[in-house]
Amino acid sequence: MYTQALNSSEGEDRNVEDAARAAQFQARIxxxxxxxxxxWMPAAYRKTLTRQISQHAHSEIVGMLPEGNWxxxxxxxxxxxxxxxxxxxxxxxxxxxxxxxxxxxxxxxELVDLMLAGKAKYSSIFNYPTLTWADIGTIGWLVDGxxxxxxxxxxRCSYGPYARAMIRVCKEESFHQRQGFEIMxxxxxxxxxxxxxxxxxxxxxxxxxxxxxxxxxxxxxxxxTSTKWKIKRFSNDELRQKFVDATxxxxxxxxxxxxxxxxxxxxxxxxxxxxIDWEEFKQVLAGNGPCNRDRLAARRKAHEDxxxxxxxxxxxxxxxxxxSALQAAE
Amino acid sequence: MATPNIPLWEVFxxxxxxxxxxHVGSLHSTxxxxxxxxxxxxxxxxxxxxxxxxxxxxxITASDPSEKGMMFEPAESKIYRHPTFYDxxxxxxxx
Numbered sequence: 001m002y003t004q005a006l007n008s009s010e011g012e013d014r015n016v017e018d019a020a021r022a023a024q025f026q027a028r029i030x031x032x033x034x035x036x037x038x039x040w041m042p043a044a045y046r047k048t049l050t051r052q053i054s055q056h057a058h059s060e061i062v063g064m065l066p067e068g069n070w071x072x073x074x075x076x077x078x079x080x081x082x083x084x085x086x087x088x089x090x091x092x093x094x095x096x097x098x099x100x101x102x103x104x105x106x107x108x109x110e111l112v113d114l115m116l117a118g119k120a121k122y123s124s125i126f127n128y129p130t131l132t133w134a135d136i137g138t139i140g141w142l143v144d145g146x147x148x149x150x151x152x153x154x155x156r157c158s159y160g161p162y163a164r165a166m167i168r169v170c171k172e173e174s175f176h177q178r179q180g181f182e183i184m185x186x187x188x189x190x191x192x193x194x195x196x197x198x199x200x201x202x203x204x205x206x207x208x209x210x211x212x213x214x215x216x217x218x219x220x221x222x223x224x225t226s227t228k229w230k231i232k233r234f235s236n237d238e239l240r241q242k243f244v245d246a247t248x249x250x251x252x253x254x255x256x257x258x259x260x261x262x263x264x265x266x267x268x269x270x271x272x273x274x275x276i277d278w279e280e281f282k283q284v285l286a287g288n289g290p291c292n293r294d295r296l297a298a299r300r301k302a303h304e305d306x307x308x309x310x311x312x313x314x315x316x317x318x319x320x321x322x323x324s325a326l327q328a329a330e
Numbered sequence: 331m332a333t334p335n336i337p338l339w340e341v342f343x344x345x346x347x348x349x350x351x352x353h354v355g356s357l358h359s360t361x362x363x364x365x366x367x368x369x370x371x372x373x374x375x376x377x378x379x380x381x382x383x384x385x386x387x388x389x390i391t392a393s394d395p396s397e398k399g400m401m402f403e404p405a406e407s408k409i410y411r412h413p414t415f416y417d418x419x420x421x422x423x424x425x
Contacts, residue, residue: 036395039395040395089375092372095357095372099355099356107335109336165355172376310334313359316361
């Protein structure tokens with residue numbers, strides 16, 4: 001399960017609303033009360049959450065593609081079973097999240113159509129290719145690791161259905177990260193070529209993974225409202241730093257080198273990383289990453305190929321309804 | 331072409347015998363049989379349940395949160411419905 005800082009919000013809708021209700025709403029948030037679907041909420045809160053949760057859901061669904069690429073080529077039955085289970089989990093996570101998003105009043109079909117039309121974002125990380133088996137290890141270890149860092153605070157998000165979905169997701173996510181790390185450990189203890197493959201995967205994924213936490217704090221102008229509404233509880237840079245500090249010792253244990261020669265530990269014990277190439281991030285989000293077009297094309301094809309199944313199921317349900325209505329009339 | 335809407339169902343799971351079914355989430359399905367199968371796949375991948383109920387969301391009648399004052403206030407003022415309202419001397423022991 002993956003989220004990134006897609007949680008921008010728009011403040012302008014708020015002006016038209018009843019200031020007294022908005023104040024009451026904020027008081028509930030400040031008192032750490034959870035907001036439930038039928039409660040009154042500012043239009044901008046609804047809009048921000050609908051966008052964030054649906055983009056999170058799209059990320060889960062698109063996230064099945066890079067890993068699904070390796071199911072048929074997993075090196076053993078054990079690895080294959082685990083990867084299959086992981087990809088199934090990602091699908092489940094997407095569905096929990098669509099269900100949470102729908103409680104805000106937009107149907108899953110509409111949300112999916114927006115994604116297929118290229119009008120909704122998903123996590124930038126899934127626009128990178130999985131070239132070797134070590135990429136599967138790296139995704140579990142780092143991509144899922146970064147996702148967990150992002151998602152744990154979301155378990156306390158002010159919106160009840162989102163928080164509940166995240167609790168479920170976080171429980172399942174831990175298996176993903178551990179299976180990834182195990183793949184890396186096996187490769188690192190293997191032949192020189194296997195270890196080189198692990199290092200190569202880390203080299204390619206490291207920077208895109210750091211970008212998963214979203215733009216640096218001074219550049220992210222939308223965070224304020226999300227923080228005020230307790231959708232977001234830590235800043236992008238705080239979470240990124242936490243992730244780096246947790247990951248460096250794991251890389252050391254594997255005997256891998258983080259591809260950042262300028263990285264150093266400061267007096268407080270935090271690992272300071274070099275500047276991130278935000279231009280690359282912007283390009284990937286704008287649709288110009290290595291796999292953006294492939295990913296959308298694969299999603300569209302899957303959706304179109306499944307159309308007859310949806311139609312047949314609807315037709316069958318309708319036929320049954322008519323038959324039981326006839327029987328009741330007799 | 332817009333994707334047509336498929337009906338929504340609410341899913342309830344009994345995690346073990348002796349416990350009540352508990353709401354775990356929702357899903358889309360055209361009929362009850364498919365809803366049960368989807369509920370198994372989506373909500374019980376790790377042995378979370380022994381029994382599943384699926385209910386069309388449209389069949390649920392819910393109270394209105396904006397009327398919760400009128401709905402629940404009468405219970406709040408009747409503190410004499412709770413055991414702690416009554417004084418029993420310590421000498422009597424646990425009651």
